[in-house]
Amino acid sequence: MRKLMLMGLCMAAMVACKQEKPKTDFALEQQRDSLNQIISQKDNEIEDMMATMNEIEVGFREISEAENRVSIAKDGEGANKQQRIRENMQFIQQTMKQNRDLINKLRRQLRESTFKGESLKQTIENLAQQLEEKNQQIQQLRAELDAKDIHISELDENIANLNTDVSNLTAENSRKTETINAQDKELNTAWFVFGTKNELKEQNIYSDGKVLQQNFNKDYFTKIDIRIDKEIKLYSRNAKMLTAHPSSSYTLQRDANKQYVLRITNPQQFWSTSKYLVILVK
Structure with a gap:
């Protein structure tokens, strides 16, 4: 009888062991899937933020190229000089606004992200600082253009005044010449x-x-x-x-x-x- 009970307990233990193992494997699998999901989510978030940063960098590069075109045009010649400057300044203004919106988007992405890396936060602040420095450069360029426009206006005014003076002088000389000719005659x-x-x-x-x-x-x-x-x-x-x-x-x-x-x-x-x-x- 004792042998039968012992054999029964052993059989029960074996059955219990067989039933316990699947529960443990299932929990581990769930944890692994959850971790993979978190990693995948972080990867997607990081990829989205990296794509946004790439757009910002492209914007800064295009702004610098447009600045160079304006600097060359403002000291150059040509019938369409003013139009080229105006078009490039409009492009710079639009791209600056686009970069400002992208930096705000990047901040929002980081704030809503499960990834809280300090290095990424510092990178975003560096981009914001770069945007502010670029804005100051644009303001300086605008001041140079304004000064150039004022100089051109003054030059036009001086030329107009000079032409008026020349016309007056020519008229006066004509009158004097007529008087001299009349006197000479x-x-x-x-x-x-x-x-x-x-x-x-x-x-x-x-x-x-x-x-x-x-x-x-x-x-x-x-x-x-x-x-x-x-x-x-x-x-x-x-x-x-x-x-x-x-x-x-x-x-x-x-x-x-x-x-x-x-x-x-x-x-x-x-x-x-x-x-x-x-x-x-x-």
């Missing part, structure tokens, strides 16, 4: 007349042996430029000078038709005594 203008005694008397040019008395008819005279008109044909075989002119400054000679021709050999000297020439012909 007046200085080199003379009047002559030849006619019979009766003709000259009718115009109050010659009367009672006197020439060019008051109220003589100036319109009866012919106006000439003494620098050009140096020969006067009198169409007469008799001619007498009534106004006084230096004898060494002219000749009074007959042409092939035996008619007198006055040739002025020294205009300045000839007209120095009078700008009116009166010749009596028959």
